[in-house]
Amino acid sequence: MSTDDAVPLPPTVAAHVPTGLLIGGRWRPSTSARTFEVRDPATTDVLFDVADATPQDALAALEAASDASDEWRDVAPRDRSELLRAVFETMTARAGDLAALITAEGGKPLAEARAEVAYGADYVRWYAEQAVRADGLARRAPAGGGHQLVLTRPVGPALLVTPWNFPLAMVARKLAPALAAGCSVVVKPAQLAPLTTAYLAEIVRAELAERGLPTGVVNVIPSSDARAVTEPLLADPRLRKLSFTGSTQVGVTLLRGAAQHVLRTSMELGGNAPFLVFDDADLDAAVAGAVQAKMRNAGQTCVAANRFLVQRGVAEEFTRRLVAAFDGLVVGHGAARGTSVGPLIESAAVDRVEHAVSAAHDAGARIRLGGERPRRRGHFYAPTVLDRVAPDDPLVTEEVFGPVAPVLTFDDEADAVRQANATPYGLVAYAFTRDVDRVLRLAEHLEAGMVGINRGIVSDASAPFGGVKHSGLGREGGEAGLEEYVERVYVAL
Structure with missing residues (x-):
């Protein structure tokens, strides 16, 4: 919309x-x-x-x-x-x-x-x-x-x-x-x-x-x-x-x-935040958290979720729900009533996002929603969801800084941590799971300065904000x- x-x-x-x-x-x-x-x-x-x-x-x-x-x-x-x-x-x-x-x-x-x-x-x-x-x-x-x-x-x-x-x-x-x-x-x-x-x-x-x-x-x-x-x-x-x-x-x-x-x-x-969804997660909460973590300021935040890593058994259901949630977002001027997604900051930003999505699609990724510029004045790009994205695609390895959510799959916890850490960046990581023991293991092994568990926002004035690695x-x-x-x-x- x-x-x-x-x-x-x-x-x-x-x-x-x-x-x-x-x-x-x-x-x-x-x-x-x-x-x-x-x-x-x-x-x-x-x-x-x-x-x-x-x-x-x-x-x-x-x-x-x-x-x-x-x-x-x-x-x-x-x-x-x-x-x-x-x-x-x-x-x-x-x-x-x-x-x-x-x-x-x-x-x-x-x-x-x-x-x-x-x-x-x-x-x-x-x-x-x-x-x-x-x-x-x-x-x-x-x-x-x-x-x-x-x-x-x-x-x-x-x-x-x-x-x-x-x-x-x-x-x-x-x-x-x-x-x-x-x-x-x-x-x-x-x-x-x-x-x-x-x-x-x-x-x-x-x-x-x-x-x-x-x-x-x-x-x-x-x-x-x-x-x-x-x-x-x-x-x-x-x-x-x-x-x-x-x-x-x-x-x-x-x-x-x-x-x-x-x-x-x-x-x-910079950041390249992984958003992990395990098969025991509350999917409604995970999707709501994904919208928060990805779409704040149209994805133009250093803590934006950049890669959605979803356990294989729930990947299709999570993606379907994410598409529905993104499809309900309203794109428009930030001061207009009902707007939930504003513009990107400049035309060059739209060009970068458009090129990244197009290149991923040409390489075999499937666009489930969006993937285009709305026909309107201003620097806008439609909320976009892709799956079947290659792990080495620039859409995954580089910070997108736009309203684009690439969905990838993992097999087990070890695979999830390996993929999450496969980046020189380490600002924040998000994870949705009901397993308390897993939460403690993720806190120990995810290479990030901040970890959000079952929530899509981590920032707080009273808490230390910052990252590791690059x-x-x-x-x-x-x-x-x-x-x-x-x-x-x-x-x-």
């Missing part, structure tokens, strides 16, 4: 979206005076022209963050906590505006955008609570004759590079722990969706100013050339931390740059997220 309704961004929201660079507490144009367009992916209409940061702007932002760093690190943890709590309350009060903006620039259905606002705000609330709980250590040395004291202190100015697919949640789960720890930041939002980040940054800037705190703590530099603005920052010794969410390929490049000054790094990179380094969320922005100092007394 589809809807062709096009819904503009409400004027009351559009009037309050900053479109400049935030440097040293002030919104201003780029030094080049250049801008780039941000478009609605559901209509291709231009939403805003946004200031296009230059390398000089990036260094000015780092200078502002560096200048504010000492003052911010000396701010009492309770004051940092209360700042973040105020930001959380403002985000909650403006949830409707934030959700409308997420939908406009990213395309996701409004219900999902509202869920993202709640999810992002939860990170801010969590780290408001954690800001006053940085633990240390004081004890007598085991050998006697002295004492050991271990303190935490902020690592220093941080560069936060965020993706377009969760323009609020991804910056919130980096920015909140950084501020809680006492780090100043430079944020480089994605070119395709910088508006929500700017809106959130203005909330933070206003709260800092109201409290008489250094507004240069948070700086934002949208740019059409990510490399041009990140390379000089990585080469500058004033930068002490890099946090990046995006592709493994870009992450590897950034890690090389971070090595120049041995920066602390957090990397949340899916990244470090963790975001939970107590571990704060650790990424502090260093421990041992004092021998």
